Amino acid sequence: MNLKSIGYTEVVGLLVVLGLAASFSWLSLQVEFPYHEADSGTQLVPAEPYKEIAPAVSRFMWETRGQDIALQSFVIFASVICCLAMLKEEVPDR
């Protein structure tokens, strides 16, 4: 790869990537993340009885996020219809 093949856009792209990498690494290492600064008490699951974490999280998920799980099933249904729409042959219906 000789120097002539590096065009203008590649240089600009490389500079953008380097700039983003520098700013992100400064951001994550130098500046402290405001970790749960505005937190007002959370509902936690103890990690000690190791086998009990999964049933507790599952119970939490179904009880307080049950709505989202039910609605997610409609998203899956919609994506099935999408794939059908894209992959069906074009046969006139009437």
Added chain:
Amino acid sequence: MVAQMIPLQGLAVPTPVLILVLGGVIAPFMGLAAKRTRFMLREFWAIFVTALSLYSVYQLYLQVEASVGHVLVVSSWGQNPPFSGCFEVDMLGVFMAGSITFLGVLVAIYSTSYMERETRLTEFYTLFLFLLAGLVGVTMAGDFFTLFIFWELMSISSYILVAFLKQNWGPLEAGFKYFVMSATGSAFLLFSMAFLYGMVGSLNFASFAVAFSDMAFTPWTVTLFTFLVVGFGVKAAIFPLHTWLPDAHPEAPSPVSALLSGVVIETGLYGLTRIMFLVFDPGFFRLPIAVLAFLTMTVGNLTALRQKDLKRLLAYSSIAQIGYMLVGLAAGTAYGIMGLLLHVFNHSLMKGVAFLSAGSLIHHAETRDIDELRGIGRAMPLTSLTLLVAMLGLGGIPPLNGFISKFILFNSAIGTGLIWLTVAGVLNSTLSMGYYLVVIKNLLAKPEEDHGVHEAPLPMLVVTLFIAVLILVFGVWPQPAIRVADMAATGLVENVAEYISAIFTP
């Protein structure tokens, strides 16, 4: 105040969302039945479901207006909301949902005759209903992850509806480009959700309002702001992220274009507005949003001047109108947000009728080029009249409703010291009449050969005439829309305390 709508074993969902989702699930069976009996079951089911959802949005509006503090909460299993997914319906949500379902009914009636000769109609109407369900769900969500689920439902339906006429190459390329950009935006949205969770500990909107009572200008909050603007801005077609729109809107079938330009990009803007007012305070985001508004308006209007394709010109005009709405968001006051919401409603009507009547013209003439559509006003007089009304309204000519909402938007920017933005807005509005008048001139010109009057089919004609009459009516008598928009705007900007108390004191 906690309200449960249709408690289905404790799994409560607001009624319009439930109606549209169940309608979408049953639509494939209607399609199977329609194939056997050769009766137009699919179209009637779509019109029936959307009309029913419009009625239920109206009932929900009455209920919200009658309730204390104008907010209703619907949560799953009646659980304490800070960790459960919930819907919080306030005036803003009802206003946007009303806009969405109203345009949905009209587009459903229009597409009965526009999509007549197409294949895979079952999937079209099913995805149409799921698109509306996703849109209404986004506007009523009270929790960020519930919003994300409906956002994805809306997004995947719209990807395939854009790429629907897959026998040509154009829709496929436009659909793929839209898909990549919009999926990237969703990933940015997930990132911003993660940051907000890290800062607050829950994803509920009311928790955000409580936690961020003062927002300092630290590097992490600037990063959060950037990720949020990118996440919502891809869908709302804000300046650097708008490049999918001029390809996707012309290549989609016309009823889908009307929905996309009329309500989908406004729902992206709704998400941005809601989050901005809950998480940040207006002094924080005034200047960045003002700059973005200026760039979006100018780029949209300047590029539209060079367009030769009618639908692409309307798509660039949509970008410019989003720029005008961002002026209202930059103002940050209740008056500005009222202008934004009123312009959302007016734009959905005007851009809806513009795309629908352009679709009628293109359906007849088989071409999208403005020069080749010269003189079509003689062949299709009523449809060209509706397109004329839409263009005048979009440019902001007084007796039509576009003038009122633009006036409120630019007036609100003056009130908060952004005078340069008002001047830029007025200049852009004047510039936009430049390309609208070119289209009008081509519509009214004398054609080379006279084929006689050959109007559009009846459903398409009736829908476009009805919306054109509504544009005129709302221009002369805007009070109902202004009243609801005002309640919605004060609910968002000033009455945050009631929004919070509806969740935190059940």
Added chain:
Amino acid sequence: MISELSVVLVFIFLQFLIGLGCLTVKRDMVRLLIGVEILFNAANLCFVALSSHVTGFVDPLPQSIVMMAIVLDGSVIAVGLAIVINAYKHYGTLDIRRLMRLKW
């Protein structure tokens, strides 16, 4: 003092940059879909990284959100693949630089 959270965030941002780079550089449609998937993965990792606040306790909220987000992202990629399959059937090639027809 660099906390463990900062180190994990560095890697999450690295994955984010890889995803964005994949989207801008690659020309094959399927590779673009993989780039989108990498971006979604980085966002999910961010949720997981920010979930361990108190030692000895597990916060169930981000775990449930990640489980649901994975399902949603999977269905989005499935829809994208349907579009790509159609593009391949239509043109026999998946190179987006040769297939950009829609101009200014």
